[in-house]
Amino acid sequence: MVAVAASIVTVSAIAQQPPTFKSGTQVVSLFVTVADAQKRLVPDLTKDDFEVFDNEKPQTITYFDNSVHPITVVVMLDTSGSMTLTIDLLKKAAEQFLIRLLPDDKAKVGAFNDKVQISAHFTNNRDELVGAAKDLDYGNGTRLWDAVGMSLDExxxxxxxxxxxVFTDGDDTESKTSLGTVIDRARAEEVMIYAIGLESNYFNGQRMVRSKPDRGLRKIADETGGGYFELEKTADLAPTFTRVAQELHSQYVIGFTPTQLDGRVHKLAVKMKQAGMTPRARRSYVAAADKITVSAR
Known part of the structure; x- marks a missing residue:
């Protein structure tokens, strides 16, 4: 799998040891995870293995880095009534992600049902994060898009x-925020969204039913450059949360200098020159010069 996020940033924000650029250089940066036909992560690629397109026009890659970059992440879990039978498995699966955070990573943990709760502060203390996951509360409805919106606020x-x-096993039922709104926000605010969906069996008060995860999950993951995983078995929860952690710590950073900052949404595409590798790239970015302040170098 490949996950790509794009943003217009100062060069100094893309890497801890950036190369030398001219004063005032702006770069569209992309975080790329590459996997082979067997879905194994592929290390040791070079700049020449990638092609980048902005509105279908090929771009010259002006920046490339394959070191690990810290993340700040909000982990948001569905604890609504349909999750009653699998909530303990979900919390243990989320722990597999949290314990794989690196020392420079920071996280918050939250839950959503008919309300949304998020832990008080970002921390790199994994024990504290695991404890917060265990303390998440239950509820009824599913405020999925409200939860994503509040995560963006954080x-x-x-x-x-x-x-x-974000994880859920069903459709949004009570949000005031729409899917389109959170997609637009995530694109403009340059946040990558990973989504995990599960088909879940639960008792609805009359009979056992099987839920399907909200179809918007795939769309928001694709648009923002994160991965989407749809599961049929609870046994796949822990390996999937583990996979997300591995992807986030195995991403290449590539960048190009935009030729047109017109304030519009531009289509993005990443392609691999080498056969047998499948990129999945963020599909767009906002080409706005006023999104950042470029420092002189």
Whole structure:
């Protein structure tokens, strides 16, 4: 799988040890995870393995880095009534993601049902994060898009890579925020969203029913450059949360200098020159010069 996020940033924000650029250089950066035909992550690629297109026009890659970059992430879990039979498995699966955070990563943990709760502060203390996951509360409805919107609120003003990891087993039922609104926000605010959906069996008060995850999950993941995983078995929960952690710590950073900052949404595409590798790229970015302040170098 490949996950790609794009943003217009100062060069100094893309890497801890950036190369030398001219004063005032702007770069569209993309975080790329590459896997082979067997879905194994592929290390040791070079700049020449990638092609990048902006509105279908090929771009010259002016920046490339394959070191690990810290993330700030909000992990948001569905704890509505349909999750009653699998909530303990979900919390243990989420732990597999949290314990794989690196020392420079930071996270918050939250839950959504007919309300939305998020832990008080970002931390790199994995024990604290695991404890917060265990303490998440139950509820009834599913405020999925409200939860994603509140996660974006929590990430405002934070520098570096920002990620939302959201899990649900059903459709949004009570949000005031729409899918389209959170997609637009995530694109404009340059946040990558990973989504995990599960088909879940639960008792609806009359009989056992099987839920299907909201179809908007795939759309928001694709648009923002995150991965989408749809599961049929609870046994796949822990391996999938583990996979997300591995992807986020195995991403290449590539960048190009935009030729037109017209304030519009531009289509993005990443392609691999080498056969047998499948990129999945963020599909768009906002080409707005006023999104950042470029520092002189």
């Amino acid at each position: 990430l405002k003003g934070i520098e570096g890579r920002r990620v939302v990891l």
